[in-house]
Amino acid sequence: MNIYGMGVLFNRGRGIASYEAALRQGWQKPSEVEAPYGPGGTYPVYQVDLEQIPDRTILKKMRRSDKLSKMAVLAAHDAVDDCGIPDIRQKNVGIIVATGHGAHPTTFEFLDGILDFGEAAASPTVFSNSVHNAAASYIASVLDIHGPTLTVTQFLFSFQAALQLAKVWLEEERCDYVLVGSADLYGEVMGYIGNSMLTTADDGKIRPFHFKPSSHVPGEGSVFFLAGNGPSQSVYCSVADVSVGGDQGDGAPADLIILDADGMLPDETAYLASVSGDIPAASYTPLFGSMMTGSAFTCAAGALMLKNQVLYPNPVVDNPHDVRLLKEKTDAPARAIHCIRYNAHAERAVINLRGAP
């Protein structure tokens, strides 16, 4: 499966150029949000500011939608635009949206309506937008895509499962192309839960190689990939294999291992089993924050590096376990990158990316 186009929306902007710039420039302190309850103060969040999006064309088409849908449509639109495939919208394009938590702030807004105005007076518009597949629906209608449209959730493995299914759909020719990606967002209540269940890095810096104790900084954003099985010219990379859980993929050697360690697990020492002295490791989670579907950002970083033949250094290099880290920008040819995520049961998911032939 080849990746022909990508769209990225995160706290540092919209588009591939913004993401490449972040990979080059390294870590920046995230914004702070005020804690709405409790002892007060602020805490760090990698938030997307849609008001800063200069091109309002897409957003004008979805005034009644919520932030999750807007982020997803922007990223999906950019992936389609980026692919450079003529008449792509006339092809049979499938859509798979992976989300960890869906539009939870919209769900809580609907609950506000019930609590404030009664069961019979809650807003139908808010209810409609709170449904998990609203974002996928907006992608289909705004981009005029009519293929199979699916929204899936598997918490930390949501994106890997979506990518695996995209590969299957293409192999069985259910679609000509698949627009597969992720969308997750920050919300006050989920922030409260995250603070209660996990450790927040007060200085806003995720330290991916600390492993235990881990610390998280909530992030939000959306990444989409336009994937297909056609010619391999003008592609970012190919997805050679996606393995989730038991099946551990093709075992091909890699030039770089990217870990999704982001503090979403209190104990991330399982990642130590996936690093070695032979292959440098990196983690770019400090650039976009902690989220269930952060693996899509990691995959985008891998795809960019394989296309550009540049390996970007770790944005945060605190390294108490003496892992072999990629510390300098490297221009040596890169042929394969493994993107690795663990879940709470110490099960591993691996996305094997290969450079275009």
Added chain:
Amino acid sequence: MKGERVLITGCGAVSAAGMNRSETLDVFARGQRNAGPVTLFETALPYPVFEVREIPRAFFLEGQRTLSLALIAADEALGEARLSKDLSSYRVGVCMGTTVASQLNDIEFYRSYRTHGSAPMTAAHRYVNGNIAEHLARAVKARGPSLTVVNACSSGTDAIGVALSWLRSGLCDIALAGGADEMNRIPLCGFGSLGIVNEGLCAPFDRDRQGLNLGEGAGVLVLETAASARRRGNAADLYLAGYGSESDAYHLTAPHPEGVGLRASINRALAESGIAPQDVSFVNAHGTGTIDNDVVEGKVLRDLFGADVTMLSTKGFTGHTLGAAGGLEAVFTAAGLQEGWIPASIGFSTLDEDIGLAPARKKTTITGRYALSTSLAFGGNNAALVVGRDGKA
């Protein structure tokens, strides 16, 4: 094994119509409607609902009713497939559809948070441990792919379609697939706010239909490659012949007036099955009893299959079970082919001239080899499954 037939070796169903498939078929035959007021939570809303009678102790999980329902249906399906609850020696995938179990919509948790700025984490822990596919996979020690589909009302059908793709691609040899959803206050308020819930009992495709009733339940299929079934010495005459899914790309809540996505989904499912519309012996329609759904779906079915098509909606027996609907209706579709009859489309009495299609008015004999089940969903998702029966087993 790639390209091989995918058999249905087990089915399980739990809904207001019955705690298992056998009970359900009895209720179908009697034309009994087990609806009543909401008992599972306090509500001032006047809508009748279809609740499951009682969760057996062996399947009860505190605060995780959707998972309990899924386990009941899976247990029945595994039993019929002659599989134990420890599937660790097989390559098994689990794909389940849901709506309620995917959201943290615990109103007491949220009320506490709003009022006090804090809330017990019990609800949050249930939520993060409540992914339905993962839970079911761990319960049966499945080692293959695991995925929860959250495609609103087509979730169950799409989950079965995903499992079909997995099996055909060789990702697993056996899959548990279907959907589950519990009766919950949030969707009741939500559908109520949309003005599409009936204060009486639903009447799918009827001229005087007044909207849907909500229900709860779970429907699970054991799908299996023919090679796997052979290895286990299992025989099955039912199989999943095809799946189609297409988007309307039209509106968040309303179906496309011409049913473009539904039409394309059905055509795709028929093409995948290698059959023509006239090969379909009956259609188990989505048929919610809302004005919009039934007129669009009815027109599409009439166009594709003719005004004399044998069809029904089983939602008059179960209510609209949301993410479970596709799973339950796949089980009912398979049962119709296997048993050789379908029940009356309960609730229907008067033909709607705008639809021009009458569902089954009485228990109807089925003799064909193929049947279709359709689902339409919020967001313009449409999905269709073709179930086949070869009659050799």
